[in-house]
Amino acid sequence: MAGSTLEIKDLHVEIDGKEILKGVNLTVKGGEFHAIMGPNGTGKSTLASAIMGHPNYEVTKGSILMDGEDVLEMEVDERAKAGLFLGMQYPSEISGVTTSEFLRSAINAHREEGNEIPLMKFIKEMDRVMDFLDIDKNMAQRYLNEGFSGGEKKRNEILQLMLLKPKIGILDEIDSGLDIDALKIVSKGINELRSDDFGCLIITHYQRLLNYVTPDFVHVMMQGRIVKSGGAELVERLEAEGYEWIKEELGIEDETVGQDA
Ligand SMILES: Nc1ncnc2c1ncn2[C@@H]1O[C@H](COP(=O)(O)OP(=O)(O)O)[C@@H](O)[C@H]1O
Numbered sequence: 001m002a003g004s005t006l007e008i009k010d011l012h013v014e015i016d017g018k019e020i021l022k023g024v025n026l027t028v029k030g031g032e033f034h035a036i037m038g039p040n041g042t043g044k045s046t047l048a049s050a051i052m053g054h055p056n057y058e059v060t061k062g063s064i065l066m067d068g069e070d071v072l073e074m075e076v077d078e079r080a081k082a083g084l085f086l087g088m089q090y091p092s093e094i095s096g097v098t099t100s101e102f103l104r105s106a107i108n109a110h111r112e113e114g115n116e117i118p119l120m121k122f123i124k125e126m127d128r129v130m131d132f133l134d135i136d137k138n139m140a141q142r143y144l145n146e147g148f149s150g151g152e153k154k155r156n157e158i159l160q161l162m163l164l165k166p167k168i169g170i171l172d173e174i175d176s177g178l179d180i181d182a183l184k185i186v187s188k189g190i191n192e193l194r195s196d197d198f199g200c201l202i203i204t205h206y207q208r209l210l211n212y213v214t215p216d217f218v219h220v221m222m223q224g225r226i227v228k229s230g231g232a233e234l235v236e237r238l239e240a241e242g243y244e245w246i247k248e249e250l251g252i253e254d255e256t257v258g259q260d261a
């Protein structure tokens with residue numbers, strides 16, 4: 001089967017009774033790289049969290065479908081099994097579980113019982129991807145994210161992405177806090193995944209990652225909605241001129257959402 005389709009329609013999301021997303025429409029298909037850009041506090045991470053089923057985020061209207069299946073009816077692990085992957089803006093530390101153990105159980109969670117990945121095959125595959133991403137092999141035996149630097153956490157996320165091979169990947173600020181070398185490696189990993197079987201939603205505040213990973217579609221989020229969409233040329237314009245021209249064009253004074261005045 002070719003790639004999957006993630007379809008978000010008129011999505012409204014509340015946190016603590018406050019509406020943050022106010023009607024998001026977006027379709028991501030296998031083979032497509034979409035970027036969501038926008039100033040801070042405009043709802044970008046809320047969208048990622050709602051797609052992955054974070055319990056604090058209540059969908060009050062609209063739908064999320066994965067190949068026609070209702071994602072909102074799925075538990076978090078079922079969403080992963082359906083082929084969704086979320087890289088976190090602030091990945092959590094898991095004490096007592098090594099990176100290697102975590103990765104292997106995550107891979108096996110996607111497989112049927114009795115069809116677990118053989119240990120040697122897993123180690124070989126993990127080693128290969130760690131080499132590709134220039135990750136220190138010691139990381140495999142360290143507790144997940146514990147004491148990892150910002151750059152190590154982000155590389156670790158791409159490691160997960162490359163080993164789990166989801167159908168749709170959602171990367172939230174994967175580029176934040178990376179130096180240029182780490183940014184290039186993270187980009188190399190994302191580009192390596194480009195195929196008809198993989199669609200990607202890249203959420204970022206800055207354009208610099210998008211200088212290395214060229215998006216097919218670029219969307220700007222403000223006030224909890226996608227207010228502008230275009231192609232890669234939109235990244236260049238945002239880099240040169242910032243977000244002000246969009247606010248002026250649309251008559252938006254405060255682009256943020258959900259903040260008490
Ligand atoms: N866990 C939370 N609890 C309360 N309010 C939140 C929470 N997460 C986000 N918000 C509200 O939603 C708004 C949008 O946040 P977010 O989606 O993180 O924006 P972005 O990722 O674009 O910076 C924030 O300004 C804040 O008011």
Ligand SMILES: [Mg+2]
Nearest residue numbers: 044045089173
């Ligand atoms: Mg965010």
